[in-house]
Amino acid sequence: MELLKIDHNLCIKCGICSEVCPSGIIGMRPEGPQMLYASACIACGHCTAVCPTAALDHVKAPLNNQVALDKYPIIDADTAAVFLRSRRSIRKYKKDKIAKETVAKLLDIARFAPSGCNSQGLSYVVIENAEKLKKITEATIIWLEKQLADKVEWVRPFAGLAEAYRKQNVDVILRDAPCLIAAIAPQGFEMAHDNARFSLEYVELYATAMGLGTCWAGFVEMVAGSQYKPLLELMQIPEGFTVAGTMMLGYPQYTFKRLVDRNPLKVTWIE
Numbered sequence: 629m630e631l632l633k634i635d636h637n638l639c640i641k642c643g644i645c646s647e648v649c650p651s652g653i654i655g656m657r658p659e660g661p662q663m664l665y666a667s668a669c670i671a672c673g674h675c676t677a678v679c680p681t682a683a684l685d686h687v688k689a690p691l692n693n694q695v696a697l698d699k700y701p702i703i704d705a706d707t708a709a710v711f712l713r714s715r716r717s718i719r720k721y722k723k724d725k726i727a728k729e730t731v732a733k734l735l736d737i738a739r740f741a742p743s744g745c746n747s748q749g750l751s752y753v754v755i756e757n758a759e760k761l762k763k764i765t766e767a768t769i770i771w772l773e774k775q776l777a778d779k780v781e782w783v784r785p786f787a788g789l790a791e792a793y794r795k796q797n798v799d800v801i802l803r804d805a806p807c808l809i810a811a812i813a814p815q816g817f818e819m820a821h822d823n824a825r826f827s828l829e830y831v832e833l834y835a836t837a838m839g840l841g842t843c844w845a846g847f848v849e850m851v852a853g854s855q856y857k858p859l860l861e862l863m864q865i866p867e868g869f870t871v872a873g874t875m876m877l878g879y880p881q882y883t884f885k886r887l888v889d890r891n892p893l894k895v896t897w898i899e
């Protein structure tokens with residue numbers, strides 16, 4: 629199947645499509661661009677999206693699904709910097725449920741995160757049932773307690789978490805968040821973890837813009853990632869799939885009034 633379709637009436641033979649193709653598989657011929665190695669195409673859509681005259685269409689990145697951009701960059705750098713710094717991990721949530729359409733809108737943006745070779749390959753499980761969320765915390769704590777009992781060295785710093793959960797009944801794992809998102813992928817998909825990091829970070833940033841709050845659920849991710857059956861069953865992870873990343877979601881109870889500082893920037897300049 630021919631992946632690229634060229635409208636020769638529109639093509640000005642500028643060659644930009646060929647220049648930006650990450651796989652370098654679009655050749656320039658006197659009559660215009662030509663896909664040379666279709667099997668190496670990662671369907672990123674760079675060629676079609678960059679074309680100044682919309683002369684190029686791609687079967688796997690159709691022009692029809694593209695949105696026109698009339699200004700670049702979209703937001704000014706100062707606004708972007710403040711926005712990025714304003715994102716914080718939220719650990720106190722309102723009890724309010726999040727509308728399904730809102731979660732769907734939020735997750736829909738995760739599709740646009742970068743992924744290795746444009747592999748994408750993730751889907752999501754959204755858990756909102758309060759009882760289930762409690763059980764997920766409990767299962768994660770049980771796993772942690774087992775590691776502590778087995779004297780697994782690296783879990784020792786987390787002993788306090790298990791204790792706080794047992795003695796003070798604090799949800800140290802999911803922070804009483806009303807929603808948990810799990811990015812899942814078929815077992816054996818090597819890029820699952822990396823792709824999930826980026827896709828969920830898009831979720832985290834977009835959530836901030838939507839007035840929602842998130843926090844990486846690192847413990848759940850770790851325990852689910854270790855294929856701990858009781859947790860996978862609770863999360864209803866389909867057979868043959870693995871949990872690649874997990875994130876809490878909810879409306880923040882509090883808003884931060886100031887942007888904090890971090891460690892100073894360290895850079896080695898090689899000139």
Ligand SMILES: Cc1cc2nc3c(=O)[nH]c(=O)nc-3n(C[C@H](O)[C@H](O)[C@H](O)COP(=O)(O)O)c2cc1C
Binds near residue numbers: 715716843846847
């Ligand atoms: C991979 C990853 C896993 C994390 N897991 C947890 C977690 O299990 N529980 C938690 O409260 N915070 C978790 N965090 C949040 C970090 O503690 C937080 O990002 C860091 O303290 C900086 O604070 P900020 O996100 O508010 O800027 C995780 C963050 C990352 C990147």
